[in-house]
Amino acid sequence: MSDPRVTRWARRLVAVGVLFFLAVHLAVAADLGRRPVVVLGLYGFVLHVLFGKAYALVPAYFDRDLALPWAPALQFPLSVVGTAGLVLVSAMPASVTTVGRVCWALGVVVFLGSLGWTLRTNLTGRETGTGGANTHRRGVDRVANxxxxxxxxxxxxxxxxxxxxxxxxxxxxxxxxxxxxxxxxxxxxxxxxxxxxxxxxxxxxxxxxxxxxxxxxxxxxxxxxxxxxxxxxxxxxxxxxxxxxxxxxxxxxxxxxxxxxRRRVGFYAVLAAVGYGVVGVGLALATVLNGRDPQLVRAHYRTMLLGFLGMTVIGATFQFYPPTVGRSRLSTDRIAAVTIGLLVVGLGGQLLGILSESPPLVFGGEATGVVGAGLYCWLLGAAFRRR
Structure with missing residues (x-):
């Protein structure tokens, strides 16, 4: 049984990550530039969700219990303040950005220290906690660990x-x-x-x-x-x-x-994610072979950040926190499907606009993405409030 402190603070890390997801789409729409978008999307959204779910999943996958159950609560303010400081690197005095860098790094130290101490007797992941009906998966589980x-x-x-x-x-x-x-x-x-x-x-x-x-x-x-x-x-x-x-x-x-x-709504988000992943690595190889064309670079990092990593996280969170858990009228699988559709179409519009140098198409894709991100925040927020 998971310690209630771990569950509560891990969920809060995921929740603040979801808020960062809306923030990154707003930053994209406001054309704040590459650095704020990457920090909000990677450090803010993807890594906060990763931190939260890793506290819950990794110890169990290595057949252990989290050794330091207070770690998520300690990391939470450090990672949030640190990410905010990193976003403001180009707009604030050096002292503020220094605090941001140090806080973010200290949050990572807490995270790595707690997981490292937990896994210290099983670093290769040979013990997987796999048994019962999943025994046949033990070989893949060991390699994955x-x-x-x-x-x-x-x-x-x-x-x-x-x-x-x-x-x-x-x-x-x-x-x-x-x-x-x-x-x-x-x-x-x-x-x-x-x-x-x-x-x-x-x-x-x-x-x-x-x-x-x-x-x-x-x-x-x-x-x-x-x-x-x-x-x-x-x-x-x-x-x-x-x-x-x-x-x-x-x-x-x-x-x-x-x-x-099985055909659950989150699975379609991951299907879109892996499709965008293939597009993203294709753009990366094109960048290497054809020189650092700014449009290709811009399309690549948006595809991998918002498409591959972003949509994978969305699919997984819809599985962990089903939309129907919330009490809102919008808390339905249909609205979740609309959310996924808006995000997929919005990013597609951005990429087509960037590569064809069509600002109206880029703007339309960005605006669609903001609406989709807002719905995603609403759905996850409703699920978190219910729990």
Whole structure:
């Protein structure tokens, strides 16, 4: 049984992440620039939800209980204040941004410290807690567990890179840090935890060769992408490996979706997510091969952040917190489907507008995304209030 403190504060981390999701869509619509959008979307939305669900899922997946149940409550203000400070880097005095960097890093220290102490006797994830009707999944579960510590190491490296400018030093540029945290911590966590969650959600098995393709490629690629961001050869190798991981994960999910008799609304969000993931890695490879065209770069980071990572998180949260739990009249699967549709169409409009250099199409996509993000916040807020 989960400690009530862990459940309560983990849910609050997810809730504030959902608010950041609306904020990132507003930032996109207001054309605030790349850096605020990435910070709000990656540090704010994706990583806050990751923190909250990791506290709940990872110890159980490693057959452990969270050793420090007060950790989520301690991390919560540090991560929220830290993210706000990172958003304001270009608009506030250095002292404010220093506080933001330090707070965010301290939040990561709490998170990594609590999970590290919990998993210290099972770092390889060989003990999976898999049994009963799921015994046949133990092999995939062990491989999936093995990449979770790697994702946590990428998170640690990203936290160091974020903190160093506060000390007057710089190890990596912001774009390199974003690859460590986005492709390394977040996407690898999606691959590892996804191969445990989605087979159970869908009651279907992923093709094992794809599992063995996705996880190693997804573990190695982020380091090459971050270190080799300005070395075309390393960047190309990293991009190919990341493309293999994302396309392989997409194929595995599509196979499981087709094999499954279940058709819940969140599953369609993940289906859209993996589709956008394939588009996103295609844009990344085009950027490497054709030079750093600003439009391709803009389309790539929006696709991966709002499409692949964002829609995957939305699909998972709709599964954990079903829309119908809320008492509002809008708390229905139909409204959730409309929400997903608005977000998918909105991002599609943005991408088409960016690549065709059509500002009206971009604006229409951004406005549609804001409406979808607002509905998503409403649905999750209603579910949280009920619980």
């Amino acid at each position: 093995a990449v979770v510590p790697v994702a946590l190491m990428y998170l640690a490296a990203g936290a160091v890179a974020v903190t160093l400018p506060a000390l007057g030093r710089q190890w990596l540029l912001p774009a390199q840090v974003s690859h460590l945290l986005g492709a390394g911590a977040a996407a690898l966590f999606v691959f590892g935890v996804g191969f445990r969650l989605f087979p159970r959600f869908l009651v279907a098995e992923p093709p094992r060769p794809l599992v063995w393709l996705v996880l190693p490629a997804g573990a190695v690629a982020p380091a090459l992408l971050a270190i080799g961001l300005f070395d075309r050869r390393l960047l190309l190798v990293g991009g190919i490996l990341e493309a293999l991981a994302v396309v392989g994960f997409a194929a595995a999910y599509v196979v499981m979706f087709r094999r499954s008799d």
